[in-house]
Amino acid sequence: MTYDTINILHLERFRDKIQLLETRLDKGTLIIELRFHKQEIICPVCHNMHIKFHSYQYKKIIHSISTHQKSIIRFHHRKYQCKQCHKIFYEHNPISDIYENISLYTKTSILNYLKDYNHTFTSAAIHYYVSIQTVINIFDRYVEAKRRKLPIVINIDEVFISRTHAYKYACVLFDFKGRKMIDLLPTRHKHYLIKYFSRIPKSELDQVEVVVMDMWTSYKEVVHLCMPKAKIAVDSFHLIRTLNEIIKRIRIDTMNKYKQHKSAPVHDDMYYYMLKKFHYFFLKNYEDIYDGKIHIRKMQAYWHKSIYFTTFFQLMMI
Known part of the structure; x- marks a missing residue:
């Protein structure tokens, strides 16, 4: 396999490790067969150096090198067995994090793509051939977005995420007058919101004059506890709907x-x-x-x- 091919597949950092590198098309998907050279390895349990090769496990790793074609690395992952304690374990996999099926290169590409505020989680999922939830998980794990300062009038609302997510509803804090998002919280649960607002300086909380919300009791309790000086206004949309x-x-x-x-x-x-x-x-x-x-x-x-x-x-x- 030529150096150019290795570069095209964005595997140049593993150039000296590669023992086998082959590509093929399977129903429009680019399959990259990849195997590394054997490494010096010791048992992670008893630290014995007397180990033997056990078998291969073929791990599929999403490796999005193109926005026009899905590509998957079929990694020939070696399994070893310790001759002393008989523990079976894998060689180190530098392509993806443990228990994950998406390459580190793909993660980096997604994060760089999301730097453009015009790009959404949905468009990132389409471009890199992953699920929307995968994009959200990557963003939440690696990005710590700073919130905006609380304005005089804020709006608290929720947005449905997914029935399969840990929390069905996320909480949105919105600048009512400036029409800008302040922060997006993973849940609308009362105890989480109280903990969140408790980290904001009291002087900043006291500057909030009005909080616009629906008629959900937890929001009201959170505002009374964390922003006692603020008045509560019921969102006209929720009032009319009720x-x-x-x-x-x-x-x-x-x-x-x-x-x-x-x-x-x-x-x-x-x-x-x-x-x-x-x-x-x-x-x-x-x-x-x-x-x-x-x-x-x-x-x-x-x-x-x-x-x-x-x-x-x-x-x-x-």
Whole structure:
């Protein structure tokens, strides 16, 4: 294998170690067969030098040398056995960290790629043929991003990560006025947030005047404990959503009172039909609803919106 090939595969740091280096294509994936020369090795348990070759384990390591083609190193990993204590162990693998199947070169490439703020975890995963979670894990392990200073008004919210992640929701701290992210925390758990804010100087916490949040109890408790001078404002989005859910629940409960004869055109059935058919009346501003006569198909009648609201209000009061 020529020096140029070794350089193209970004294995130049292992040039003197390489015993076997072959490449082949398998269903569009570049497979790199790699084996190193035997090394002087001792037993990690009893430190005996009398060891013998046991077998090979072929370890697949993602080695993304190109954004246009997936490439995998098939590393011929030697296993040895100590003649004294009979412990079986592997030779040193300088290509990847222990228990991982991604090369150190690929990790470095991903971290360099993420230096551009226009690049995302998703685009990095696509470019380097790894999962999004792998990119996140690499970033969390090697990058310690400094948070921004707390502004006068901050927003606390959560974002769903994954059902398979240790925490389903991450916590986002946002500069409400400056429209910039302050920090991204791995979880929204109360005890973690209290520990996080306890590391921030009290003088900085006291400068926070308003904290905008949803109605999750833990956020409220954290703010009262860590930023007692700050006022709490409920995010209008969450407030409106909660009110809409309450209205929907009342509408459905009222509708179900008239469910018995919904297949026949009787008086009670009309209430069920109207509450279900014209549910949007409860979600729109009165001015935004059509101001003419609205057709009630099942009654073969036309009502003005004012009659609808009068009827619905009377039903809710029953």
